[in-house]
Every structure is written in C-alpha cells, then in structure tokens.
Amino acid sequence: MKKSYNRRRKNLILFSLVLCIFISDINLSLSQNDVCAVYLTSSKCPDCLITDKIVLTNFTLNYPQLVLIEYDIHETSTNQEIASIFFNSYMEKGKEGIPSLIFKNKTFALGKYEIMDSYEIIESLTENPCPLTNESIEFSELDLSKIEGSLRIWNRNRVLIPPANKNPINSELAKYLFEAENIQQALENLDEIEYNQSQFIKIKVGADEILFENSIEIDKWRLLWNETKENNGEYEEEDEFVENGSFFMLFAIICIIALIALLIILTPINKKRKRNRRIKE
Secondary structure (H helix, E strand, O other), X not given: OHHHHHHHHHHHHHHHHHHHHHHHHHHHHHHOOOEEEEEEEOOOOHHHHHHHHHHHHHHHHHOOOEEEEEEEOOOOHHHHHHHHHHHXXXXXXXXXXXXXXXXXXXXXXXXXXXXXXXXXXXXXXXXXXXXXXOOEEOHHHOOHHHOOOOEEEEEOOEEEEOOOOOOHHHHHHHHHHHHOOOHHHHHHOOOOOOOEEEEEEEEEEOOEEEEEEEEEEEOOEEEEEOOEXXXXXXXXXXXXXXXXXXXXXXXXXXXXXXXXXXXXXXXXXXXXXXXXXXXXX
C-alpha cells in the first residue's frame, strides 16, 4: 500500500514537471512569432501626439513580438493615398480616421481611447502578418524595398527609417540588422560593408523627442537603437534577454510554487495514513 502510494505521488510530481516544461516550450515558440500592425498617425493630429508615444515606445517595449509600420499620413501625398487604401480595405465603413492601429481586416483600434486599450488585441494574437495595401505578409518574409510611402518601422528598442528610394540589396541588409538580437555584434560580423555610425540621435515621437544611443546609416537606410530601456523619459540599464524572458521566469516560479504546495498537501495525508495504521495495530 505504502509503495503504491509513493509511486503515485512520484508519478504525479513527474507529470507536473513535464507539463510545466511542455507548456513553457509552447509559449516560447508562440512568442517568437511576429505580431505586425500598421499605425496611421499625423503630426497635425492632437490625439496622435498622445497615442504616438504609447504605441511606438510603450507597446513596442512591453510586447517584443510587436512590429509596427508607422505612416504619418500628412507627410506626403503618397502617404495620404496609402491611408485611404487602408481605410477602405481594413476598416469598417464609417469608421475611418486617425490615429488608427490596424492589425487585419476589421481588427483595428480607432481613436485615442481604443488605441490605449488595444493592448488587449496584441495579447490575443499569437502571430499576425503585416497588413499592406495589396496583401498581408509575414514580416520575416517581407521585402522592405517594396513597401510604398514614407514610413518608419518599430520593434523593441529600435526603429528603421527607409529612404524614399528603397534599394533591394540595402533593404535586405537593413532588415538583417533590424532583426538581430545584438545589432553591434551583427555589425562586427559584416565584412566590407560601408556605413556611417553616430550616437545620441533624437527623433520626434508625438509631442516628445526620443533619444537613441546608437545610429547607423547604410546608403540612406537609417537604423537607430538603444542598449537600455526607456522608463518615464529616463534610461535604465537592462539585459536584452530580461524582457523576453520575464514571462517564462514568472511561469517557472508559479510551477515551483505549485509543486511545493502539492507536496505540502500530500505529506499530511501520508502522515495521517501512518497514524491510522498504528492505531489499528
């Protein structure tokens, strides 16, 4: 009886451990898929001045899987035409305007308050292809040289700013660096690539300016990034893996606590059975 009980307890603990590892592996694989969206904004839009920083800094830092293609619709006439296509293709009739954050057909956030709550959409998506004017395509397969208009692409602690004339060869190089875990190390691995590097560059985001510690330019493709995390206008150092791994660390802690609780619950039961056996004897 005792051996059978101990065997069941060991099997239960082993099963719990395997289940924790299995679920964490599933979550890890899902988190590596990009969730891509288009953000339509304007420097002439009062509400956009508020949402720009929320979307382009807070969301991208809190959701490392999020890739944002940003259009200022009043920057060029081409951008205005692109915005009209997005309104007609992805948004419900009568619901058109800026600021708007578009994920896919009829999945979007329009206006300041909806965009503030759009983190719920981001968290509900395990992956999402980039919505474009003529198709939707995974960011990993996207040829940046074929994206129309004047835009900026945001992810995590970095922003990529393509030139008006998007050379295909340089776009592949720029995308390689944009997706690299460690941009500086990726640069060191490239041979015979000419680029200009500078530090502490500011770009306008909404009503504020964002300071980027690093910047390179390759044939007018500009990539800016930080090695540290923005926090209320200041920058505090943080290891690159921490943000991506924080969820899994929390999940591991919960699993350990659950296993300890299981042992605590089972131990009194075992003691009670032993006590009952002694009484019978």
